[in-house]
Amino acid sequence: MFLMSKIKAEIIKYSKMLNSTKLSALRSGNISVRYKDGFLITPSGKKYSSLKNKDIVFVSSEGRFDKKKGIPSSEWQFHQDVYKNKKEAKAIIHAHSTNATAVSTHKRGIPAFHYMVALAGGHDIKCAKYATFGTRELSKNILKALKGRKACLISNHGQIAFETNLSKAFELAEEVENLSLQYITSLKLGKPKILSVKEMKKVLSKAKNYKRG
Ligand SMILES: [Zn+2]
Numbered sequence: 001m002f003l004m005s006k007i008k009a010e011i012i013k014y015s016k017m018l019n020s021t022k023l024s025a026l027r028s029g030n031i032s033v034r035y036k037d038g039f040l041i042t043p044s045g046k047k048y049s050s051l052k053n054k055d056i057v058f059v060s061s062e063g064r065f066d067k068k069k070g071i072p073s074s075e076w077q078f079h080q081d082v083y084k085n086k087k088e089a090k091a092i093i094h095a096h097s098t099n100a101t102a103v104s105t106h107k108r109g110i111p112a113f114h115y116m117v118a119l120a121g122g123h124d125i126k127c128a129k130y131a132t133f134g135t136r137e138l139s140k141n142i143l144k145a146l147k148g149r150k151a152c153l154i155s156n157h158g159q160i161a162f163e164t165n166l167s168k169a170f171e172l173a174e175e176v177e178n179l180s181l182q183y184i185t186s187l188k189l190g191k192p193k194i195l196s197v198k199e200m201k202k203v204l205s206k207a208k209n210y211k212r213g
Contacts, residue, residue, distance in 0.1 A: 026047075103127070114182060126147075128153065129155055
């Protein structure tokens with residue numbers, strides 16, 4: 001029980017950071033952490049600033065939750081599917097961050113215009129095809145874009161990032177947003193030079209030892 005309340009408090013802390021860092025404005029976005037045979041997730045339609053531990057909802061791996069205890073975010077389904085399909089995923093951040101969303105509305109991902117795209121796990125960051133929020137179809141599209149990756153854009157929607165803990169997942173989502181802004185800025189000057197797959201392979205092998213700086 002102690003562990004559960006500790007995780008819930010952490011989810012609330014990062015939910016508030018979605019707003020304070022402008023990663024996801026108002027009530028948009030959602031956060032979850034793998035817990036026992038399911039996951040703990042932010043609730044549907046509540047302001048992050050007013051969240052209490054009791055508002056964080058447990059959803060089982062089969063997608064069951066106790067309605068009397070609260071309703072999970074309407075987007076809980078893709079959290080369930082990512083945890084099911086990505087054993088290494090322990091925490092998920094989903095955000096409607098401005099720049100990632102802007103790129104996603106052009107049905108495009110982020111190519112290797114900067115070597116830092118390797119942080120998402122590959123030589124580019126893909127964009128999942130559009131489907132209505134909260135549907136199994138959207139989960140399928142997201143999983144396809146996450147093949148070999150820890151983050152992707154979601155067409156006409158936003159971005160999703162997972163990691164081995166909440167702090168790392170949040171940082172990855174911030175990196176995706178930053179890369180999106182840099183990509184948009186570089187497009188204003190024309191067509192940016194894209195790094196070769198060979199160079200990105202080198203970067204990816206170094207990335208394991210990546211330290212900030
Ligand atoms: Zn969303």
